Amino acid sequence: MRFCTRRATLRVHGAGARLYRKYLVRPRFSSTLASESVRGGQSGTQKSATASSTYSKIASSLYDVVIVGGGISGLSLAAGLKSSQYTSNLKIALVEGMPLASAKSWSPDPDRYSNRVSSITPASQRYLSQIGVWDHVYSERVQPYDDMRVWDGVSGARIHFDAFHLGTEDGTIAYMTENLNLQHALLSHLNDSPSDPPVMILDNTKVEAITKGQNFDDLDLSSWPALKLSTGDTIMARLLIGADGVRSPVRAFANIESRGWDYNQHGLVASLDMEWDDRQRIAWQRFLPTGPIALLPMPDGKASLVWSTTPKYAAHLKSLSASAFCTLVNAAFRLGMVDLEYLMSRVDEEEIREDFEWRDARLPIEAEGQQFPIRVVEVQEGSRASFPLRMRHCDTYVAPRIALVGDAAHTTHPLAGQGLNLGQGDVASLLRVVEKACQQGSDIGDEVVLQEYWAERYPVNHMMLGVIDKLQKLYCTDFPPIVGIRTVGLEVVESLDWVKKMIMKQAAGA
Numbered sequence: 001m002r003f004c005t006r007r008a009t010l011r012v013h014g015a016g017a018r019l020y021r022k023y024l025v026r027p028r029f030s031s032t033l034a035s036e037s038v039r040g041g042q043s044g045t046q047k048s049a050t051a052s053s054t055y056s057k058i059a060s061s062l063y064d065v066v067i068v069g070g071g072i073s074g075l076s077l078a079a080g081l082k083s084s085q086y087t088s089n090l091k092i093a094l095v096e097g098m099p100l101a102s103a104k105s106w107s108p109d110p111d112r113y114s115n116r117v118s119s120i121t122p123a124s125q126r127y128l129s130q131i132g133v134w135d136h137v138y139s140e141r142v143q144p145y146d147d148m149r150v151w152d153g154v155s156g157a158r159i160h161f162d163a164f165h166l167g168t169e170d171g172t173i174a175y176m177t178e179n180l181n182l183q184h185a186l187l188s189h190l191n192d193s194p195s196d197p198p199v200m201i202l203d204n205t206k207v208e209a210i211t212k213g214q215n216f217d218d219l220d221l222s223s224w225p226a227l228k229l230s231t232g233d234t235i236m237a238r239l240l241i242g243a244d245g246v247r248s249p250v251r252a253f254a255n256i257e258s259r260g261w262d263y264n265q266h267g268l269v270a271s272l273d274m275e276w277d278d279r280q281r282i283a284w285q286r287f288l289p290t291g292p293i294a295l296l297p298m299p300d301g302k303a304s305l306v307w308s309t310t311p312k313y314a315a316h317l318k319s320l321s322a323s324a325f326c327t328l329v330n331a332a333f334r335l336g337m338v339d340l341e342y343l344m345s346r347v348d349e350e351e352i353r354e355d356f357e358w359r360d361a362r363l364p365i366e367a368e369g370q371q372f373p374i375r376v377v378e379v380q381e382g383s384r385a386s387f388p389l390r391m392r393h394c395d396t397y398v399a400p401r402i403a404l405v406g407d408a409a410h411t412t413h414p415l416a417g418q419g420l421n422l423g424q425g426d427v428a429s430l431l432r433v434v435e436k437a438c439q440q441g442s443d444i445g446d447e448v449v450l451q452e453y454w455a456e457r458y459p460v461n462h463m464m465l466g467v468i469d470k471l472q473k474l475y476c477t478d479f480p481p482i483v484g485i486r487t488v489g490l491e492v493v494e495s496l497d498w499v500k501k502m503i504m505k506q507a508a509g510a
Helices: 019-023 032-038 044-060 072-083 122-130 179-192 249-253 311-319 322-334 337-344 349-360 419-440 447-475 480-495 497-507
Strands: 062-068 092-095 117-120 143-145 147-152 158-162 174-178 200-202 207-212 225-229 234-242 258-274 282-288 291-297 302-309 376-379 385-394 402-404
Touching: 044 062, 062 072, 062 225, 072 092, 072 122, 072 179, 072 419, 117 122, 117 179, 117 419, 122 419, 143 291, 147 480, 158 480, 158 497, 174 179, 207 249, 234 249, 249 402, 258 311, 258 322, 282 322, 291 322, 302 311, 302 322, 311 385, 322 337, 322 349, 322 376, 337 349, 385 447, 402 447, 419 447, 447 480, 480 497
Parallel strands: 062 092, 062 234, 092 200, 147 282, 234 402
Antiparallel strands: 117 174, 143 174, 147 158, 207 225, 225 234, 258 302, 258 376, 258 385, 282 291, 291 302
């Protein structure tokens, strides 16, 4: 007794192809089945039911795309795939080790801002708008800025960027918002998406192992990644996306090398209250020998601090009282390096305050809000945190049935605020490649297809990571010859508007 199956292929025929429609073919019975049934053997109907049950079980575990990582990169790729007419019918699963319920139900608290914020370039904002996500963002928690003032903490040399140098209609350099706002918007968009099938979100679920798939009769799934989940289930992917961060399990499974180094710096973040809401949309950054300090505008007179400094200083700043911490933040934007280092060595709150006030009184009052930001008066309780800074870049972003996006592919120093935006560039590029493959009937997991994504994004990311790395090294020293060279360079760039325009357009993703 036999039943016949059609051999499965690994190609997607048309944009809306579905795995279980392609791979699961109902058995066709030979003329001997009926006679065997009459003779008392196992009936053809029973055999058919057994085979159909087996194949249905396999079908439920097969996905066109499995995304590991429920951060902004992973969610925005899922949203992009479901928003495209060419890929909306793909069967997609997203696996995230942490629960996403808090992000999904998040609503703004006017008195509290998360310390995890991002600077969204116009290019990233356009992508989020095109896929319908930006409409779900809480606009009252978005702060655009059109002015950026950067200076050398040793020599005092300055460079100023504004709307003129960007050349866009509204002149926005970037949009500041909390990561929770973006995650909430992405989850809301996926929840409201009319696409069929919807994205299967498997949150609070860890990937315990990734292996190669197996053959099931005539179904050749040996090249498909198989993910064993903490729920006990196993799912397989035609295309597996690693959006799972710096320590990416997907990258490890693909044996993709990631190269780079640590900076021996920690990024200290905090949510701050300013002395008043002056309505100026200015981002401030000062390069200190221990690392840059940046103050980024948020709505309602709030600001986000990103202070890159030594691990020792980061621990010291987190241990201080709220008042002493705010005093040192103000000092870091105003005082010379000798005075700042002296204050950083103090621990008594009153002593720090008095020493700073005495030194600050010598500064011209008209410099407030022009040469340096207005004062910080409060740090939100529980918002101080720090993390180690590093640079990493993978040799490639793709392997057979594997693609990496965001921090899984590259990690950079936060001094330019480009981390999330590089990831959004990856997502937009990979989406175009998958769309093209679906239109042409190609296998979306074929490495030849995926190479187009790597070829487009690697040079762009490599250049940006290299520039940021060189800036970090150039400014983390007070060696006089280096200070002199960078001062001359900064002053020359400040005098050339066309150079500043070019820099701003690259940073904005134009």
